[in-house]
Amino acid sequence: MRIVVLIKQVPDMEKVKFDREKGVIDRGSAGTEINPFDLNALEAAVQIKEANGAEVVALSMGPPSAENALREAIARGADKGILLSDRRFGGSDVKATATTLAAGVKKIGEFDLILAGMQTVDGDTGQVGSEVAEFLDIPHVCYVEKINEVNDEDIRVTTDIWDSVYEEKVKYPGLLTVTKDINSPRLPSFRGKMSARKAEIPVWGLEALQEYLDETMTGIKGSPTMVKRVEVPPAIKREGRVWRDSVDAGVDEFVEILVGAKVVEAR
């Protein structure tokens, strides 16, 4: 069995700074990490590998520096990492990204399962997984929160969708996007780190993928949407009144504020 895990390198959202005046994101202000939801996808793949035997291939599209994210994926249990990187991939929107990733998957060849996080913390769209599935013409299930059974022909999963919870059976090859509830990702192991250091990470550009992808399908040219403007909205103005030394005064005054705001209806 072969499992492809889609990985994205994202800025560390707890550290990244946003310049409200200029409306820009200072990506340099924060380190990078693997998109947190993708770590859950990777962990799910590694658990299947441990229980049933599988080859886990981490696939990422990004700048050359995203190689680090793939090494980390190997340290956390992936067998291989492949990076799709080319200047001409730059500026890709959802469709161009999904098309490029689907081309990468086609070049990998046979696979049974693709796992991805339910969304990324920077792009925040949650759409790439389903589009990859459509471009590969395979079924997909979003918001998988539990893997119940891994069989030879299919996988049974629990998903929270359509205001309910369903158990679904997906035939291979299929794609799943997972939530944070599916597992707790493990930390890199010592052995994993050793393998990660030695691993060769193939970098596939447009030429390497030419059988499946041309220049008009990726990057800015292949993107039907474009970002016209970015604004960093001002934080909502808050009263910011904090009672630091007197609980009783705070309680009394705050309840009066609630009465004033008609949250508490005094008789």
Added chain:
Amino acid sequence: MAEHKGVMVFGEQKKGKIHKVTYELLGKACELAAKLDEQVYCCVVGPSGIQVDELIFRGADKVFYVTDDDLFELPEVLTYAKNIVRVIEDVKPEICLFGATSFGRSLAPRVAAALKCGLTADCTGLEIDAGDGKLIQIRPAFSENILAHIKSKVLPQMSTVRYKEFDEAVRDSSRKGEVKTYEPIRIADPMIEILEEIQKEEFSIADAKVVVSAGKGLKSPEDLKLIRELAEALGGVVGSSRPLVEEGFISKAHQVGYSGNRVKPKLYVACGVSGAPQHIAGMKESEMIFAINTDPSAPIFNIADYGIVGDLYEVVPKLIERINTRKDVQ
């Protein structure tokens, strides 16, 4: 190529019942269509007997209704996608809107990819550019920290739109419209089988006017009683930060945050919640925020209107008592 015209809304339904996001989308679609001087369409895929008149009362000029009593009983995303793609190819709308519900977010990308058009996720604002008449799609990104303004180069211009972002369309029962029905398309081998629907709790935190949340300051699951009492005194419901859900104190339906539920109540009370960015992303748009925390430097105080530095085990009982006194005596 035929001209693309009209603003189409995907009318999400479950077992024949229309999801409310549909009415919100119809309200927005009417605004957009008025600016473009075009019609409002609603594409609905589901069993027979759906109240299509209601879609017309809420603003649809034409309803495109793909119906079958068995085929759409479950959220079979591939079957839904195929049927919607067919309607869109037939009608050729200029704009196409889906609710960003869990189902809409799984479905819309398949439809967009099949049509090779763009798709903007989770919009919170939609406007028509006065210059070129194109749709400006406004959406938060970077974990809610920025707002991106996005345009599509390809038609239809397609977006998913957040639930409870826009007002529902005003109902006018004198409105008239047309209904066109379609025979369904079946997929020979859907590759996916939905085995079982597992009951989910009915609780919905998104509708509450007041949310009282507990965070890591809460020591044991029994102590949720305290939070519940305060919520009751305020006529609200209990929320939670992620760690308590992970610890098994409370179910996921109560979790507020980036990976939980987004809430915008009139009052949000954070008890022993430190205010991690992932929590704040889910509640920062609340009208009024009140925080209780022993740590005066807790980040929650930076976004709070009011706060008390103190132990929730002391503050919450006092609050409950004071609120109840205030309600009884004047």
